[in-house]
Amino acid sequence: MNCPRLRDWLEERYDLAGIKGIARGKFVPEHRHDIWYYTGGITLFLFLLQFLTGMLMAFYYVPHVDFAYKSIIEIVTKLRMGWFFKSLHHWGAQLAILFLFVHLFGTLLMKSYRKPRELAWVTGFILLGISIFFGLSGYLLLWDERAFAAVRVATGGAGAFPVVGGFIKAFLRGSVDVTGETLLRFYAFHVAILPLVTLALIGLHLLLVQFHGMSVPPSMEKEKLREVPFFPNVFYKDLMIWLVVLGVVVTLAVFFPPEIGVKADPLAPPPENIKPEWYFLFLLQTLKLFPGSILGMNGETIAILTVSGAILFFFLIPFLDRKSSRGERSPLFTWIGILYLIYFLVMTAVGFLS
Ligand code: HEM
Structure with a gap:
């Protein structure tokens, strides 16, 4: 769109030439692993899609035990295209989490976390935690028996944390069990608190990435790499990839709309064979490896402490992998990354099949 009068109007008030200069000064290195640079952008696009479809549903969803399930049924059956936007929101969430993991393991194996980009890793890691909570809180909003049972298990598991567990469980549930209070809390998290924190953190994450520019894998640091301008070369590629991702989400949404289960009944026994969302399966399978009691201590508490320790170690990798930060080879951390990925x-596969 060319609108010289508007451009002149803005130019008189703002330093557009300066902004253009900054945009033109952004370059991205080209190499055989640069496909990973697009994974963060895909995640960003999927988050934007989630915000949009979520806002549309917020016009009709009612966060109350007596009406939540009914309002979901009405969104799907009575609203024009309601089923489509709900299905887009469902598949958008699945793909956002999938690409978050792809992006995480990509940056891990390319060692993009090494000095000076530690804080990009830290903000990204917090975003991953928030995204998983986004998933759990959104799941409960369906108020069907599976979501209800999954949240009961997850919040009960949080209660097994020593010292603070009881507080976390009570804080999440808002009462002794999963009730209307929990639904209201999860709604507040899902539509207000988490989106705000996420937007702020994504802003910070992108600012940090912008500040340092894109990293180059250590093995190529000494090579003379060609650099391409972000605007328009990489930006157009980003847009094309986003279009393909949009095509995939729309196709999934149209052909595989998620089923709506039976309405939650807090007094009914949990349904058989319930499984949480796929990204919780590895956690659940790990917890199953531990016996009920170990040396007289509660097995669940030990399992949760072990898993938390493994996650903490993963989080601290940029600060532990000193060799990478010094620009030396660090095969140990490559292997650790690969082991985490295989695990x-x-x-996840065992969880699916069991
Ligand atoms: C909402 C979630 C996230 C969004 C929207 C996001 C977005 C982005 C974008 C657009 C980039 C620049 C291009 C790229 O490398 O793909 C980037 C880079 C980066 N991200 Fe993320 N990211 C998210 C989560 C994460 C997570 C979970 C981690 C790891 C724990 C992470 C770590 C990094 C690192 C280390 C870089 C720098 C890459 C480099 O310089 O080569 N991000 N992110």
Whole structure:
């Protein structure tokens, strides 16, 4: 769109030439692993899609035990295209989490976390935690028996944390069990608190990435790499990839709309064979490896402490992998990354099949 009068109007008031200069000064290195640079952008696009479809549903969803399930049924059956936007929101969430993991393991294996980009990793990691909570809180909003049982298990598991567990469980549930209070809390998290925190953190994450520019894998640091301008070369590629991702989400949404289960009944026994969302399966399978009691201590508490320790270690990798930060080879951390990835994939597959 060319609108010289508007451009002149803005130019008189703002330093547009300066902004253009900054945009033109952004370059991205080209190499055989640069496909990973697009995974963060895909995640960003999917988050934007979630915000949009979520806002549309917020016009009709009612966060109350007596009406939540009914309002979901009405969105799907009575609203024009309601089923489509709900299905887009469902598949958008699945793909956003999938690409978050792809992006995480990509940056891990390319060692993009190494000095000076530690804080990009830290903000990204917090975003991953928030995204998983986004998933759990959104799941409960369906108020069907599976979501209800999954949240009961997850919040009960949080209660097994020593010292603070009881507080976390009570804080999440808002009462002794999963009730209307929990639904209201999860709604507040899902539509107000988490989106705000996410937007702020994504802003910070992108600012940090912008500040340092894109990293180059250590093995190529000494090579003379060609750099391409972000505007328009990489930006157009980003847009094309987003279009393909949009095509995939729309196709999934149209052909595989998620089923709506039976309405939650807090007094009924939990349904058989319930499974949480796929990204919780590796956690659940890990917890199953531990017996009920170990040396007289509660097995669940030990399992949760072990898993938390493994997650903490993963989080601290940029600060532990000193060799990478010094620009030296660090095969140990490459292997640790690969082991984490294999563990995650195997446990998720076992969870699916069991
Ligand atoms: C909402 C979630 C996230 C969004 C929207 C996001 C977005 C982005 C974008 C657009 C980039 C620049 C292009 C790229 O490398 O793909 C980037 C880079 C980066 N992200 Fe994320 N990211 C998210 C989560 C994460 C997570 C979970 C981690 C890891 C724990 C992470 C770590 C990094 C790192 C280390 C870089 C720098 C890459 C480099 O310089 O080569 N991000 N992110």
